[in-house]
Amino acid sequence: MLRPDILNSYFAPITGLPGIGPKLAKPFNRLLGRPEGARVLDLLLHLPASTIDRRARPTLREVVPDTVVTVEVHVDRHVPTPRGSRAPYRVYAHDETGDLVLAFFKADRSWMERLLPVGETRWVSGTISLYDGIPQMVHPDRVLDAAGLAKLPPIEPVYPLVEGLGHGHVRRAVDAALGQTGDLPEWQAGTPALGFHEALRRVHQPADTEDAQPLGAAWQRLAYDELLAGQIALALVRARTVKQAGRPSIGDGRLTGRIEAALPFALTGSQREALVAIRADLASQDRMLRLLQGDVGSGKTVVALLAAATVVEAGRQAAIMAPTEILARQHMKTIAPLAEKAGLRVALLTGREKGKAREALLVALASGEIDLVIGTHALFQEGVAFRDLGLAIVDEQHRFGVHQRLALASKGDAVDVLVMTATPIPRTLVLTYFGDMASSELREKPAGRKPIDTRAIPSDRIDEIVARLGTALAQGRRAYWICPLVEESENSDLAAAEARFAELQAHFGARVGLVHGKMKGAEKDAAMAAFAAGETQLLVATTVVEVGVDVPEASIIVIEHAERFGLAQLHQLRGRVGRGDAASVCLLLYRRPLGEVAHQRLEALRSSEDGFFLAEEDLRLRGEGDVLGTRQSGFPGFRLARLDVHGALLDRARAEAAEIVENDSDLSSPRGVALRLLLHIFERDVAVKLLSAG
Incomplete structure (x- = not known):
């Protein structure tokens, strides 16, 4: 759907503003996170960090x-x-x-x-x-x-800056941008005290200090607009997926019974509860769209397998999509032996399957000879066809956008969708990003998981750590050593994986392995396999091992520069140990001096192993974009709304969005046309495309 002309002044390049030539455009593009060229709208949505009261x-x-x-x-x-x-x-x-x-x-x-x-x-x-x-x-x-x-001006806004820009540059540019843009048709219900453009003007040109604060009326108006845009987008996606008639899949228990009998442990109460909800969704006339959240080691993969088996019992196929090849292969390793005992035909499809083997796999999938396929985003590429896909399971949902979820679901007729995440998500974020889904939580750990001894140690004591590791390796134990980056970059003083690998290899020789994101798939697999088999005992790794890697014999994890990781990510990494019989240790190496937030983060991790509690803490300490890793993943984080401040507006936005989509599903009323402008402004393009596709 074409963007309406009324928005042209908002989407014009900032280089059209007086005083911004090619030289100044570069730091502005950096500041506004638009390397390809910032627009007037990006500038107007860059709100002040504070004010000076003159x-x-x-x-x-x-x-x-x-x-x-x-x-x-x-x-x-x-x-x-x-x-x-x-x-x-x-x-x-x-x-x-x-x-x-x-x-x-x-x-x-x-x-x-x-x-x-x-x-x-x-x-x-x-x-x-x-x-x-x-x-x-x-x-x-x-x-x-x-x-x-x-x-x-009696009150001057103070903006976040980057090198090459002063407050004067930003203020002059913002003033010009406000002058070049104008009022838009009102999309909020009733007659709000402030229009969209007036609210922007008041935040950037405050008459009072409160005007430029997140709790001020102007900022609240803008935050609500952003939350409403997000909720309408989710409601439209839900209306288009769930409201389409589903096809009931009712299993007879022959496969699921065999799988449960083959499990080395009994299902937990929350696993059983989740399965009851999933099977009810699968059997209903509506399409399933459900989020399955599990803490580290809570057994999501088994729930996914039993859900897939239910659909196969009903004569259809299932697919599990993982964000990385390592994780797809890990799922295959967990699932294959159980599937074999149950007589469930499973295959793996990633970007690495090539040539005749790939052709044969695609033919088997299209003819229905494969019941369950596990893979990466290769699954929703053209040329991959199913005989009858009934269930799409998307793992680590926050690494995929909504459109990828829809792409996989479009591979079949009325496909049910189960989305899983091993990163417990705070309630406000569940509403924000997954408001279009029902939700189940796995809060219990399987019996026998031992607590992990977590300690924070300053990095100047690294020699002691290496010496203690030497003792542990001599006893036959296995350990991870996690580094934040792959190689030293010019502007970074981080301990890089390759440099650390070389140093540890000098101590321990061939017992040290290395795995990082820039290696080829086969190299990664070989490094992981050597570690799993015990051929290497110490694996130096970047965060590629964060999710899903399962080596029960590993009982020590050292996380270097722990102060640079988010709490949820540290919890994920810690979850790589504590999976076997040995007592496990997590050592958080930090560089002094430790900032207040980093100190609180490490304290929280030492005090708790409850991922749901840690997720709420992470949100409190960092804000929502970082919690989901969306700052890096391109997932739509917020520009204006702050969930710690504006979270109370979320329920209202969700209720209003549901009402709008129910009464005006194609946004064709006069207010609906204005709401389309809102979706463009906050770039909820998935929703705009859905409207144009009907």
């Missing part, structure tokens, strides 16, 4: 030290920097209540004399501190005459 106009006697003030002073004399000295250039000034020294480093004398002429009155704005008991202002933000003061 309304405080005290006398020098009334000044509170270390606050931003604007004072009127009489300029008395200049004391230039002596030649060869590092002392600042000083200007002495006073008002009727006291004296003030203005200090400037590396100042040019003739310029200073024009800026602050002796004998004249000037207004200076900045932070006054006491220096040897005398009030001093170093590098004032503003030096103004009466005419300049009249133009000074």
Whole structure:
């Protein structure tokens, strides 16, 4: 669907704004996260981090030290920097209540004399501190005459910046952007106190400090718009998938009974509950769209297999899609022996299956000789056809977009969809990103999982860790050593996997293996297989081992630069150990000094192994985009809404979106047409495309 012309001024390139040429465009594109070229809309949605209140106009006697003030002073004399000295250039000034020294480093004398002429009155704005008991202002933000003061905004927004940009650049660009864009038809119900454009203007040009704060009326209006756009998009996806008639799949228990009998453990209560809900969905006339959340090691794969077997019993096929080849192969390893005992025909399809083997697999899939296929996104490529796909299971959903979920579901007729995540998601995020789904949780660990001893250790004690590892390896134990990046980049001081691998290899020789995301699939598999077989005992790895890798013999994990990981990710990594009989240890290596948030994160991890509790903590400490890894994955995070502040608006947005889609499913009413503008503005393009596709 084409973008309506009324939005052209919002989607125009920022290079059309006065003063932004090719040179300034580069840092603006970096700041706004648009390497391909930022637009006016990106600039308007870049909201201030704080404000400076320049309304405080005290006398020098009334000044509170270390606050931003604007004072009127009489300029008395200049004391230039002596030649060869590092002392600042000083200007002495006073008002009727006291004296003030203005200090400037590396100042040019003739310029200073024009800026602050002796004998004249000037207004200076900045932070006054006491220096040897005398009030001093170093590098004032503003030096103004009466005419300049009249133009000074009483409250100035302070923006997040990148190198190459100052606040002045951003403020001038935003002012121009507000001037070039205008009002849009109202999409909110009733007559809100502020329109969309007026709310943007008020946040960027605040008349009061509250205007530029997340709890202010203007920001709340914009946050609600963003939440509403997201919820309408989800509601439209749900309406298009679930409301299409489903095809009931009712199993007879012959395969699931054999699988359960072959399991080395009994199903947990929450696994049974999830299966009851899934089977009810499969048997109903509506299509299933369900989220299955499980904590580390809670047994999601077994639930997925039993769900797939139910569909196969009903004469149809199932598919499990994983985000990485390592994870797809891990699922295959877990599922294959159980499937074989039950007589379930399983195959693996990733980008690596080539030539005749791939052809034969595709023929078997299309003819129905394969009951369950496990693979990566290769599954929804053209040329992959099913005889009758009944259930699509998507693992680690947050690594895939909604459109990929739909692409796999479109491989069959009325396909049921089960989405799994091993990263427990806070309730507000479930509503935000998965509001179109029913939800089941696996909170219990299978019997016999031992607690993991988690310790935080400063990285300057790394030699002790290596020595202790040597003792453990000599006893035949296996360990992971996790590094955040693959290789040293110019601007990074991170301990890189390759450098760490070389150092540990110098200590332990051939017992050390390496796996990272830049290796070819076959190399990764070989490294993982060697570790699983015990040929290597210490595996140096990047976060490719975060999810799903299962080596029960591994009982030690060292996580380097733990302060740089999110809490949910640390919990995932820790879950790679504690899977076997040996007592397990997780060592969190951190670099001093530790910031307050990083300290709270490591403390939370030491105190709890409950992924659902840690997910809520992670949200509290970091914000939603990082929790789901969406800052990196291109998943639609929020630009304006902050769930810690605006979470209460989410239920209202969800209810309103449901009502809108129920009463105006193709958004063709006058309000619906305005809501289409909203979907464009917040780039919920999946929903816009669904509308155009009917």
